[in-house]
Amino acid sequence: MRGFFGARSERGVITRGALFGMIVIVVLIVVGATGAVLYERKQEARRQEMRDVFGDLVAKARNLDGYRVCAQGEERREGKCVIVCDGEPDLMTHDLPDHVRAATAAETGTVVNIRWSEQQVGKYSDGAAGYRQHADVRVILPESRVYFDAHFSGGMPPERKKHSGSAHGSRPDGEVMSFILRLREAPIPKPSPAPSTQPVPPVPDET
Numbered sequence: 001m002r003g004f005f006g007a008r009s010e011r012g013v014i015t016r017g018a019l020f021g022m023i024v025i026v027v028l029i030v031v032g033a034t035g036a037v038l039y040e041r042k043q044e045a046r047r048q049e050m051r052d053v054f055g056d057l058v059a060k061a062r063n064l065d066g067y068r069v070c071a072q073g074e075e076r077r078e079g080k081c082v083i084v085c086d087g088e089p090d091l092m093t094h095d096l097p098d099h100v101r102a103a104t105a106a107e108t109g110t111v112v113n114i115r116w117s118e119q120q121v122g123k124y125s126d127g128a129a130g131y132r133q134h135a136d137v138r139v140i141l142p143e144s145r146v147y148f149d150a151h152f153s154g155g156m157p158p159e160r161k162k163h164s165g166s167a168h169g170s171r172p173d174g175e176v177m178s179f180i181l182r183l184r185e186a187p188i189p190k191p192s193p194a195p196s197t198q199p200v201p202p203v204p205d206e207t
Contacts, residue, residue, distance in 0.1 A: 043091065050089035054082050054105055058089055061111040061140045070141070070148040078141050079109025079188040081180060085116065095177060109188035111140040112180060118168065121156065129166045130157035135176050143189050152176055 061084075070076075080102035083092045092114075093101055102108040115138075118131040133154040140147045155169035 046091060054089040057105045057108055058084050061142055064147060067145045067147050070146040075148050075183060076186045077110040077183040078143060078186050080107050081110040081112055082108050084111060084113045109141065109143060113138040113140060114176065124161060131166060131168045132156055133168060133171045135172050137176060150179055
């Protein structure tokens with residue numbers, strides 16, 4: 001009896017068709033792994049580029065000494081935005097439209113700092129946990145020296161899962177983006193002019 005591609009199908013002997021299929025699987029695995037490595041290298045290069053551009057600005061925005069909470073109704077974004085996650089400029093910034101996304105530190109008037117967290121909201125029949133993801137957002141306006149906070153919750157984890165281990169609901173990325181875009185747009189305030197250091201001329205004597 002002959003098998004695929006005319007190879008003889010015998011017990012204990014790999015047919016030509018089976019061998020070809022194994023080679024294809026190995027090639028696909030190698031190509032997929034190589035693609036994943038190249039993609040991660042590209043993403044890391046983009047992250048490093050953002051660190052180089054916004055690193056100093058983000059570092060300064062961590063210190064809120066002298067800042068005040070923005071008055072209710074005065075929430076806004078000034079200039080263009082950079083998004084920060086885990087203390088570093090985040091690639092989510094690239095998802096912002098051109099008129100909102102900052103390309104340089106000089107045009108950045110708003111730093112959006114996001115802290116992600118997860119909350120266990122249940123357990124599955126196999127004992128694994130189900131988690132809901134949350135975003136605590138702090139909008140910082142360095143020139144005005146004010147900030148304000150917002151909170152967003154993602155979706156609930158699925159009622160049933162097809163894999164072992166824990167499961168997570170969706171992140172509220174869309175809600176965070178919509179919040180940023182809904183903020184009233186305001187120009188970056190110009191710094192107050194430095195006081196003059198020139199001596200004041202004496203008032204002439206009228207007598």
